[in-house]
Amino acid sequence: MQIGELTAKDFASDQDLRWCPGCGDFAILKQVQTVLAKLGHSQEDTVFISGIGCSSRFPYYMNTYGMHSIHGRAAAIASGLRLTREDLNIWIVTGDGDSMSIGGNHLIHLLRRDLNVNLLLFNNEIYGLTKGQYSPTSKKDLITKSSPYGNQERAFDTLALCFGAGASFIARSIDREAKHLQEILIQTNEHEGSSFLEIYQNCHIFNDGTFQNYSDRSLQKINALFLEDGKPLVFGEHQELAIKLDGLNPKVVLKDEYSLEDLWIHDSSDRVKASILINEVDTQENFPKLFGVVYKKEKLNTRSNSPNKLSENYLLDLLKGSNSWLVK
Amino acid sequence: MQIGELTAKDFASDQDLRWCPGCGDFAILKQVQTVLAKLGHSQEDTVFISGIGCSSRFPYYMNTYGMHSIHGRAAAIASGLRLTREDLNIWIVTGDGDSMSIGGNHLIHLLRRDLNVNLLLFNNEIYGLTKGQYSPTSKKDLITKSSPYGNQERAFDTLALCFGAGASFIARSIDREAKHLQEILIQTNEHEGSSFLEIYQNCHIFNDGTFQNYSDRSLQKINALFLEDGKPLVFGEHQELAIKLDGLNPKVVLKDEYSLEDLWIHDSSDRVKASILINEVDTQENFPKLFGVVYKKEKLNTRSNSPNKLSENYLLDLLKGSNSWLVK
Amino acid sequence: MIAEVKDSISIKFAGDSGDGMQLTGTQFTDNTALYGNDFATFPNYPAEIRAPQGTIHGVSGFQIHFGSFEINTPGDEFDVLVAMNAAALKDSLKSLKKTGLLIVDIAGFDKKNLRLAAFDPEEDLLEESRFSDYHFIKIDISSLSKEALKEIDLDPKQKDRSKNMFVLGLLLWMYGRNLQSVEDFIETKFRKNPLLKEANLKVLRTGFYYGETAELQSYKKEIKAAKLEPGTYRNIMGNKATALGVMTAAFKANLNLFYASYPITPASDILHELAKHAKAGVQSFQAEDEIAAVCAAIGASFGGALGATGTSGPGMALKSEAINLALMLELPLLVIDVQRAGPSTGMPTKTEQSDLLFAMYGRNGESPIPIIAAHSPGNCFEAVYWACKIAIEHMTPVIFLSDGYLANGSEPWKVKDLKDLPEIQPVYLSAEDTQEEAFLPYKRNADLVRSWVQPGTKNKQHRIGGLEKELVSGNVSYSPENHQKMTDIRAEKVALIAKKLPEQTIMAGAKSGKVLVIGWGNTTGAIKSAVLELLKEAKEVAHAQINFIHPFPENLANILNSFDKILVPELNNGQLIKLLKVAFPNNKFYALNKIQGIPFKKSEIKDAILNLLG
Amino acid sequence: MIAEVKDSISIKFAGDSGDGMQLTGTQFTDNTALYGNDFATFPNYPAEIRAPQGTIHGVSGFQIHFGSFEINTPGDEFDVLVAMNAAALKDSLKSLKKTGLLIVDIAGFDKKNLRLAAFDPEEDLLEESRFSDYHFIKIDISSLSKEALKEIDLDPKQKDRSKNMFVLGLLLWMYGRNLQSVEDFIETKFRKNPLLKEANLKVLRTGFYYGETAELQSYKKEIKAAKLEPGTYRNIMGNKATALGVMTAAFKANLNLFYASYPITPASDILHELAKHAKAGVQSFQAEDEIAAVCAAIGASFGGALGATGTSGPGMALKSEAINLALMLELPLLVIDVQRAGPSTGMPTKTEQSDLLFAMYGRNGESPIPIIAAHSPGNCFEAVYWACKIAIEHMTPVIFLSDGYLANGSEPWKVKDLKDLPEIQPVYLSAEDTQEEAFLPYKRNADLVRSWVQPGTKNKQHRIGGLEKELVSGNVSYSPENHQKMTDIRAEKVALIAKKLPEQTIMAGAKSGKVLVIGWGNTTGAIKSAVLELLKEAKEVAHAQINFIHPFPENLANILNSFDKILVPELNNGQLIKLLKVAFPNNKFYALNKIQGIPFKKSEIKDAILNLLG
Numbered sequence A, B: 001m002q003i004g005e006l007t008a009k010d011f012a013s014d015q016d017l018r019w020c021p022g023c024g025d026f027a028i029l030k031q032v033q034t035v036l037a038k039l040g041h042s043q044e045d046t047v048f049i050s051g052i053g054c055s056s057r058f059p060y061y062m063n064t065y066g067m068h069s070i071h072g073r074a075a076a077i078a079s080g081l082r083l084t085r086e087d088l089n090i091w092i093v094t095g096d097g098d099s100m101s102i103g104g105n106h107l108i109h110l111l112r113r114d115l116n117v118n119l120l121l122f123n124n125e126i127y128g129l130t131k132g133q134y135s136p137t138s139k140k141d142l143i144t145k146s147s148p149y150g151n152q153e154r155a156f157d158t159l160a161l162c163f164g165a166g167a168s169f170i171a172r173s174i175d176r177e178a179k180h181l182q183e184i185l186i187q188t189n190e191h192e193g194s195s196f197l198e199i200y201q202n203c204h205i206f207n208d209g210t211f212q213n214y215s216d217r218s219l220q221k222i223n224a225l226f227l228e229d230g231k232p233l234v235f236g237e238h239q240e241l242a243i244k245l246d247g248l249n250p251k252v253v254l255k256d257e258y259s260l261e262d263l264w265i266h267d268s269s270d271r272v273k274a275s276i277l278i279n280e281v282d283t284q285e286n287f288p289k290l291f292g293v294v295y296k297k298e299k300l301n302t303r304s305n306s307p308n309k310l311s312e313n314y315l316l317d318l319l320k321g322s323n324s325w326l327v328k
Numbered sequence C, D: 001m002i003a004e005v006k007d008s009i010s011i012k013f014a015g016d017s018g019d020g021m022q023l024t025g026t027q028f029t030d031n032t033a034l035y036g037n038d039f040a041t042f043p044n045y046p047a048e049i050r051a052p053q054g055t056i057h058g059v060s061g062f063q064i065h066f067g068s069f070e071i072n073t074p075g076d077e078f079d080v081l082v083a084m085n086a087a088a089l090k091d092s093l094k095s096l097k098k099t100g101l102l103i104v105d106i107a108g109f110d111k112k113n114l115r116l117a118a119f120d121p122e123e124d125l126l127e128e129s130r131f132s133d134y135h136f137i138k139i140d141i142s143s144l145s146k147e148a149l150k151e152i153d154l155d156p157k158q159k160d161r162s163k164n165m166f167v168l169g170l171l172l173w174m175y176g177r178n179l180q181s182v183e184d185f186i187e188t189k190f191r192k193n194p195l196l197k198e199a200n201l202k203v204l205r206t207g208f209y210y211g212e213t214a215e216l217q218s219y220k221k222e223i224k225a226a227k228l229e230p231g232t233y234r235n236i237m238g239n240k241a242t243a244l245g246v247m248t249a250a251f252k253a254n255l256n257l258f259y260a261s262y263p264i265t266p267a268s269d270i271l272h273e274l275a276k277h278a279k280a281g282v283q284s285f286q287a288e289d290e291i292a293a294v295c296a297a298i299g300a301s302f303g304g305a306l307g308a309t310g311t312s313g314p315g316m317a318l319k320s321e322a323i324n325l326a327l328m329l330e331l332p333l334l335v336i337d338v339q340r341a342g343p344s345t346g347m348p349t350k351t352e353q354s355d356l357l358f359a360m361y362g363r364n365g366e367s368p369i370p371i372i373a374a375h376s377p378g379n380c381f382e383a384v385y386w387a388c389k390i391a392i393e394h395m396t397p398v399i400f401l402s403d404g405y406l407a408n409g410s411e412p413w414k415v416k417d418l419k420d421l422p423e424i425q426p427v428y429l430s431a432e433d434t435q436e437e438a439f440l441p442y443k444r445n446a447d448l449v450r451s452w453v454q455p456g457t458k459n460k461q462h463r464i465g466g467l468e469k470e471l472v473s474g475n476v477s478y479s480p481e482n483h484q485k486m487t488d489i490r491a492e493k494v495a496l497i498a499k500k501l502p503e504q505t506i507m508a509g510a511k512s513g514k515v516l517v518i519g520w521g522n523t524t525g526a527i528k529s530a531v532l533e534l535l536k537e538a539k540e541v542a543h544a545q546i547n548f549i550h551p552f553p554e555n556l557a558n559i560l561n562s563f564d565k566i567l568v569p570e571l572n573n574g575q576l577i578k579l580l581k582v583a584f585p586n587n588k589f590y591a592l593n594k595i596q597g598i599p600f601k602k603s604e605i606k607d608a609i610l611n612l613l614g
């Protein structure tokens, strides 16, 4: 397949889109289709596997191979496919309920095994399909159908959970930032190993505006920290703020008061830095949220998979065993 | 119950111990019984809940209430008990297969919810009860019944996984260090919230000596780092080595070349330090393994549980509803 | 002009999922309830939150059948169809009675709507002559609503959304109702938004008065209040009745209630309802998955609460292993399965009765568990109450079967008097057992039930688990003879429950005759109406609907033996009938099966009975 | 002195779990196999890795029955009992035939051992007079073994551990064998430890020569080689045969094999066996749990490999939801359930046949799945081969039932010639379908099977899932009529498989008569021996053992109709019999049930047959 031969449209299936008007899923779909076309992937070598949820309807809309499986199990299904088919480009599409609640175990084990797949977590901090219950990523005190007095549970720090599980690629983007999302999708796809990409996705119906701080252009400036390798960690209304280390502790400072070298320069391959970014900056209210590729490590030498077929002789020997006898 | 009234023996049930001779589980059992007696807990207010595995036979040997449940689900069962019974002292006993393989999801959700229970993970890096398959904590290349050519999977960094899931108390000890184990058990019990204690436990039959580096007194000196709050991170044959930060990066140095202030002083309440200890020091081969209380945070305001009973009037009103009518 | 008096009317409100038909339906239902009619409802909507607008796929419908005598089903066909757009018309017209009343909103039949509903956009679909069979009323509801709101400062979209109030107003007028209940509802719902409140009230009244203005008096009908047994009544949906039943059981047993669940259609509303009562003493817990939910409930039961969990098919699959643990532990556990159309994810918003054999046999090993099925929305209350009673008094998991149709359907329900409910007595340690030196956790009473001794009880420490237990002591045992005995005891313990159950009754017809129709679950209405009609025609037919499926009530054998043939209609491929055939090999059973995600029609049952009568 | 010639001998080796009885048993078995006897074995050991030494609970036993004619069971009772300690004696003596031979190791009867086995430690348990019914040989095996090793530099514990070789040597001598196979085994096993090699060889030979020295010649027996059908034979255990059967099926179908599993007794050995062939083209995957295992297998099948997964009862519970997905996806999937005694964790090392109805009905919704059960260790090969064939050729999950007794039992097995196995032809897209413009993933062939089109195939992109599918197109559909059709098709598709199955055969007896005994699974041996004995007594009885349970073979009805009464022995509370009663309501079935974690005895079956014969 030549780059540029296919267009985003070629990756769209003939099925009617069945998300609510205003749902963030539309925008993500579009960017994924665009990126696949841009990168010159072929439709038949691409597979999308999902669980259950609004987000998990995704495969129906892709003119690729796809499976809309059962709730929480997409990662496990994709693992079997990955281990037996080295040739395919495999994507997992999942929701915060699908992958962080019922499917949490498969998620962490996928990351542990570091199989080469791209996992897109559409995080809308709610159960969309079942009409609005809180999820393990819902904000504290959120009022939902199952938390009429406000959600009493602590949310997962999504990136921290994946980092702890050993993820080799951790990134975040948001439905409303088409260009950023495209860029990060490309990097997600390029990484060899399990690539974890969290996409903040607005559920217009049951959790509208939960990411307004990051989707609204003016709020975004102060609340979102867009990371780029080799660049300092700056944000703010006029990009006037930066993050810097005070000993071990990250601190928000005025950018202009420091020279570039004194600021924290992003290096997605630095494990210690990633650990502080993910566990401290991203989890504390006084810091902005991270966007971009937060952490990336080279593929480890994990389980090798070289499927091939049994030879007849091997099988015959095995059937006979080492202690056979002949009856005449 | 008065402290000192009961002895370790009072916490022993009348059941025959059914572990293999030489199994590390015996030693752990003894320390737990000792600690409970020491702390003056009553037998009837103490509950042990386990899954399935050699380690999970633990409750049978305790003269307390107990449940030997199903594989991987102890944390979930304990959650239900915790939420309905504020008065009990609840312990979960589990194995590396039980809690990190099949039960991984319940483990991370328990830690996320931070319910007040003590979880003891007997990590022997193997499936004991099913006679020796590798587990998600087994070392790379370990030859087991299910990995005749050596384990090809990356192991979980156990502490990192729990930290990522949001654990509020993370500690490690080892079967062979009676005193240390006792001390840490006491702290585990004292912490309010989900206390995660990993205990390295030797499986004499299927994975003998996997922790020799930490159980053998002379090897231990160079391979184990015993943490104590307020004390520097020292280890080595003659306690001559220390860990120090070089910028953000931990480094092994000669203790005597630095003043105490320059060394890394352990502070289990420091989240950033914990993050580096857990994600860098504990996971890299060039550092010793951590023992002791690595991280501890004060209990968050997580879900409140105030079980009480329905009042008759409330129920009557509810049954009638707001739109009832009378038929005469 | 005096309205014609009719026995009953069936209406179907159909529109796009965004058109608010469910709200129209439930408000009309509440009003009907207060008016004193008997009724049955059937909401039916797409799986998507907002299905594609204007398409057949996006049609959301609500059917209500109300009358002055006993109403058993929403009606096979309806007398009135309100179609808000072309797709709704296409979807529902086939079930409008000939000479029925068809009301359409003209605005829903523009070219775009015609195209989306796969009509020819160029044709004049609403041409009178096409509907000459029916009474036909075309109204431009959308523009009338907008017109009514021209003074109000809302955007056109918001205005358009109030058009369902027009429909509601008009229909209430048609059946001689007043607006009180709806106005109260609007007042509360839009308390915080005066503009929307005003708009909704206005359009509601516009619809109400439109009938007068447009001279639709000839369509007015009067349906007198039904003669129900005296008492306080309310309108209740199955899931709500289930939640209330569980709460009531916990109250009567003097237990804390702990309900752990993971959301799933159509069971989620039970969780939602119970969560509302958090401050009143109900603990609900949204677990990370169905396995955790049932396990947490088991933990709660171990601690002495009534542990309950609820789900639907795929979730039942996940709970199976832990239910089996509860069986071994011999702890109370309520498991609610609100069935939906399977297999696998199937058709999540559609109904089916196909989890019965799964409930019966869906566990490894010989693992008998009592099964109780509700047979109407209101009956969910009593049925689940009994399920809790059995779980608690017999120290066993119990599976309670409801289904999507019962869960979301509603009917008038006579509010239960707590005194009229049977007592629930947990099996605590007897005084004499308390005295005994050695505590024997698996010692049993005459019903073969062990005692419920909770952590915290002094000197009764014990350990339970999923391994086979020794008779009486409860210690782990691998003895062959012991395993045989324990297996027998577990079976016998469930069988003995039959002695405690209320007798199976006949719902309609005589105690003996040619054909008995036996149903379970949501088939009640269709069967009963069919049988009542045939009884009027002097046919020898009767109807029994069973709540208790495992074990069967003791007198069921006698009932069966009093009929020549037994018809078993089920929304599955024949599940209850398999159990009946094995339990009663000498009776003649005939299956009637349907698997379409929708309930039986009265006519389908009637035909089958007539067929058997020969 | 010439040894007495006997038809068959049954030996039980019993000792502490640390005594190496399983090894002794398997080595004796291999030697027996090479010698040419027919045989059947039954290993039976505690659940603990190292159960409490010296106690009844810790006894590990291995029974072998070998002979010069067809051997069907390990024998109800045994001719020879080797008891290594007091607990072993206590556990097993009751099944030693009167006048049988009892061999004890004196060292295992010291005070400590007596106490642990709950004998009076003061009494002289081994006093000759107590065993006057038997032939009784006391040997101080432990000290003889140690004596033999006094020159070898091993610690006493290691020396003690070789005593099982003494037993093995002695018994081999007793039945006129040579030591070759065991010596070869020791050479390989201790290749890396010359000291242990020498020690084991030495003790083996000491045992072998002890018979001579101690003048035990009178106990020597000769059992001539059995007359088996010509061919190459090997000794095979059920789990191994299962693993080989799956590999062979993948080979014949020209598919990659992907086996995903989570360890569980007694299924783990299948994983262990397949893992050994990683370098030869078998992929095995130890998943994080049973759900992940079955899901990974589904993923592999989606990609075009033969996806397989194996487990036991509790794991089956966890797989249920995903098996149902595979059913909807209509992809090949092999699910192996090696049954064990339930419910819940039950008795994990003991056998039972109590998952049949679970396999049949253990899923939400109407979800028919083919079920095939193996009926002997060697038959696991063919049965699982057929399971794979059906899964592949009919695009469906198939449940293969084995059990703990078959899994660990062994018998001589005639090595299959690949050419004699039926072909397996995956349903790939036909040439004409490939040409078609629009690809229709749920288009079916005459067997109602859709084609297997794998990712990577150009222009055939499609999406599948667990929601109900539209006929032919496979698009999501909520249409009532479509759901009815699809439900019917899924049922019909499985029913049609019956046409492809081999005919049900009669294993023993005539084609018609008074009593037919129908069995499935591990009951084969007990039933067959019972029936053969009764046939000798000229009783009108026959035996059929069924492999194919769902659907039943087409000719089963005819077979059943040829007998007056049908006896159905099962190690459960009556599961197959329920299916038979529903499928064949006009036949007379009689249940014989046993749930003790152990197989039937021949005598139990015989009694039941005699009872029916009247």
Ligand SMILES: Cc1ncc(C[n+]2csc(CCOP(=O)(O)OP(=O)(O)O)c2C)c(N)n1
Binding pocket: A052, A053, A054, A055, A056, A070, A071, A094, A095, A096, A097, A098, A099, A122, A124, A126, A127, A128, A129, A130, A135, C262, C263, C264, C265, C290, C314, C315, C318
């Ligand atoms: C086993 C099982 N349990 C529960 C459900 C019901 N269910 C479907 S989707 C969903 C959660 C959806 O939330 P999320 O994964 O965040 O996806 P979203 O709809 O928000 O995109 C649930 C609980 C199911 N289909 N299967």
Ligand SMILES: Cc1ncc(C[n+]2csc(CCOP(=O)(O)OP(=O)(O)O)c2C)c(N)n1
Binding pocket: B052, B053, B054, B055, B056, B070, B071, B094, B095, B096, B097, B098, B099, B122, B124, B126, B127, B128, B129, B130, B135, D262, D263, D264, D265, D290, D314, D315, D318, D345
């Ligand atoms: C659902 C289920 N799957 C599998 C098993 C078999 N099984 C029992 S214990 C165990 C793993 C034991 O390993 P671990 O948890 O590490 O405990 P250990 O025996 O090492 O203490 C397994 C796989 C089971 N009992 N239940």
Ligand code: SF4
Binding pocket: A018, A019, A020, A022, A023, A024, A025, A054, A055, A124, A128, A129, A202, A203, A204, A205, A206, C049, C050
């Ligand atoms: S419910 Fe929310 S997540 Fe689902 S389609 Fe609608 S807007 Fe999107």
Ligand code: SF4
Binding pocket: B018, B019, B020, B022, B023, B024, B025, B054, B055, B124, B128, B129, B202, B203, B204, B205, B206, D049, D050
């Ligand atoms: S197998 Fe290992 S973990 Fe299990 S009891 Fe034996 S030594 Fe302990």
Ligand SMILES: [Mg+2]
Binding pocket: A053, A095, A096, A097, A122, A123, A124, A125, A126, A127, A128, A135
């Ligand atoms: Mg979501």
Ligand SMILES: [Mg+2]
Binding pocket: B053, B095, B096, B097, B122, B123, B124, B125, B126, B127, B128, B135
């Ligand atoms: Mg372990």
